[in-house]
Amino acid sequence: MTASIDVIIPSFRPDERYLLPVLRLKRPAGTDIRFYLVIDDPGAAVPDSIRGLVDNQTVFLLINDKNLGAAGARNRGIAASSGEWLLLLDDDVLPDEVLLEAYAHAIKTFSTATGFIGLVRFPEACSRFCEAVLASGSMDIFSIAERRPTFAWAATANVMVRRRTMGEIRFSSAFPASGGGEDVDFFLNLMTRNKGQRLYCVPGAAVEHPWWNNGRPGYKRPFRYGIGNSLLGTLHPQFTYYDFLNTPETLLLLCLLLPVPGWTVSVLVLMGGVLCIELIANAVQVLKRYPGSSAAAVYYTALLRLAQDTGVLWGKLRRGQFFRIGERFHDDGRIQKINFYHSNTYRTVKWLLYPVLAIAVAMCRTPS
Known part of the structure; x- marks a missing residue:
């Protein structure tokens, strides 16, 4: 049976360094793969190299009329797509060449799963601040696929969900537009709807994420995440x-x-x-x-x-x-x-x- 996978990539600043390797990923046999690139800034310049891949059959380009934020951009991709499986990726990750193959294998192995958590790797710490980010434990969710067989939620940098298990669940716009808390909320709703079933971890489905701000100290992101997380209770x-x-x-x-x-x-x-x-x-x-x-x-x-x-x-x-x-x-x-x-x-x-x-x-x- 053919596995239908739609890859949804919300992007505020489309960068071909990251997006082209995703759009050119090897498509495993027995799968139907489509890519939905959602540009969340109507004024963003989309590189010609990316536009050249858009055929509206396997690669789709959606440009929002206004900034909808991380949650809204993902929701638009979900609405535009039709695949049974939805792979959510950030627009600044570099995927392993076998990313789709690893997920396709997981689909065959765990036929009743609600979804899968991939691995998000970071480069070696390039500053003392990066060391602190790792030591703080705030990054643990990105590597959860290496440490747990299942978990309740995942970072939307690299995670797959089965469409029919979602029902009407979508990412909530109540959280900060730039992100923070909406991923936890979405997957806890998913878990509750599916009677406590958790996501399976697939460490072989890996991407690499760069250090934010080139490893320089910054505290707006954790503060913003904190504001978003304050809604969870x-x-x-x-x-x-x-x-x-x-x-x-x-x-x-x-x-x-x-x-x-x-x-x-x-x-x-x-x-x-x-x-x-x-x-x-x-x-x-x-x-x-x-x-x-x-x-x-x-x-x-x-x-x-x-x-x-x-x-x-x-x-x-x-x-x-x-x-x-x-x-x-x-x-x-x-x-x-x-x-x-x-x-x-x-x-x-x-x-x-x-x-x-x-x-x-x-x-x-x-x-x-």
């Missing part, structure tokens, strides 16, 4: 639980105490101590996971965590959801309502040092 309350306050939440609480007469200096000292403890806890965790990491990588790791956690907090505050402060989310699809239970090196260090900080400040306030 509202949309999927079954996966939420409450936990001790993280650093941005703790600092917000301390800010509320600043106006209290006689407390200003103590609160400022506490805030400085909380930030120092955040740095120490990150250092212990990073050095445990990646012995020999540089001081710069530890520093960047702390900033990355703070940027994402602050984005989550800001998203909740902006919607007036103060009751969600302290709420956490099982993005792995677990439904477990036991609160304040999770422990790891980072948390253990923080909650050992917090009492020490509080006692030190209290002793300083006590008259001799």
Whole structure:
């Protein structure tokens, strides 16, 4: 039986360095392959080399009248396509030559699957900031295909979905237009619709993704992802639980105490101590996971965590959801309502040092 695969590639800035290798991928025997390139900027210049491949039979070019964002561009590709299998790729990945063959083999092997997670590799860390991104764990979802047989969701850089398992599920426009949280939301909806069935991991279906911003430090992306992720608890309350306050939440609480007469200096000292403890806890965790990491990588790791956690907090505050402060989310699809239970090196260090900080400040306030 012929496997029908439609490859959907949303693109804001079409770059032939990445798109041509995708559009020219080897098409395995016994498959019907079509490519849908969705240009999400009506003013973008589409290279002639790409236009030359468009035949409206196997390669289609869709240009949006206005910017629809990551979710809207994918949805337009889904609507225009008709294949039983939808392969979602980012527009800045370089695929292995056997990418389609690996997915075709997975389709034959797992005939009842809702979808498949491919592997997204990154080059060797080219800066201390790249080391920090790896050490922070924020990139773990990209390599999940190497570490798990199945998982609840995947990065849309490289993932395949069976059309009929989706029903009316589409990527939500409620999330930031440039991305963040909509992938988790989509695949958790897919998992719920299909009675808990998860995506199969296919490490042989691999692409390489470049470092963002050429490896230079940047915090807008994790902050934006945090804002998007702050919506997940509202949309999927079954996966939420409450936990001790993280650093941005703790600092917000301390800010509320600043106006209290006689407390200003103590609160400022506490805030400085909380930030120092955040740095120490990150250092212990990073050095445990990646012995020999540089001081710069530890520093960047702390900033990355703070940027994402602050984005989550800001998203909740902006919607007036103060009751969600302290709420956490099982993005792995677990439904477990036991609160304040999770422990790891980072948390253990923080909650050992917090009492020490509080006692030190209290002793300083006590008259001799």
